[in-house]
Amino acid sequence: RKEVEQDPGPFNVPEGATVAFNCTYSNSASQSFFWYRQDCRKEPKLLMSVYSSGNEDGRFTAQLNRASQYISLLIRDSKLSDSATYLCVVKDSGGGADGLTFGKGTHLIIQP
């Protein structure tokens, strides 16, 4: 079974700090990678796609390491509003369902 693993946390981080967390995936043939953000009892929302060359969107940087089969999310200058659960999503080329596998999420708490 294809697996996507995340440290559930919670990560308690002071406001303004930089925080990073990883997600490992088991299928070396995985094609696409995403980070989603989910606030408590709300729907997951796409934060960013993860490209092979890495990509940055404001304070957020996502990177892919295919050799070690993990993706990472870095948040700089963290804000209180960054408190949420961050879901890693991996898309495979085939297999069951439509190929999307969700991690269980990493819970981040930014403290004042």
Place this chain on the structure above:
Amino acid sequence: EAQVTQNPRYLITVTGKKLTVTCSQNMNHEYMSWYRQDPGLGLRQIYYSMNVEVTDKGDVPEGYKVSRKEKRNFPLILESPSPNQTSLYFCASRDPGVSYGYTFGSGTRLTVV
């Protein structure tokens, strides 16, 4: 506004009473999917559809039915709900292709007593 709309947002029902959760998207997406989310188990896919009249089982399809008669709608049907189907349900849609992630509806919190 581009969105996925689910109804109802909250539902409390009794064991065995058939119910339908509706889902509609206005983005002309081909793919639609239903997930349930439970503490400690994350998001698990129930059913998905790649186009009209094309549906497939996800990881946890038992006790659920779906239909895709129109591109925009993808209702989830519980013919005989049981307490173990108490959960938070999300409908989602996306374009095909490897680059696209899902857009989720706001969720339906279902309690079966």
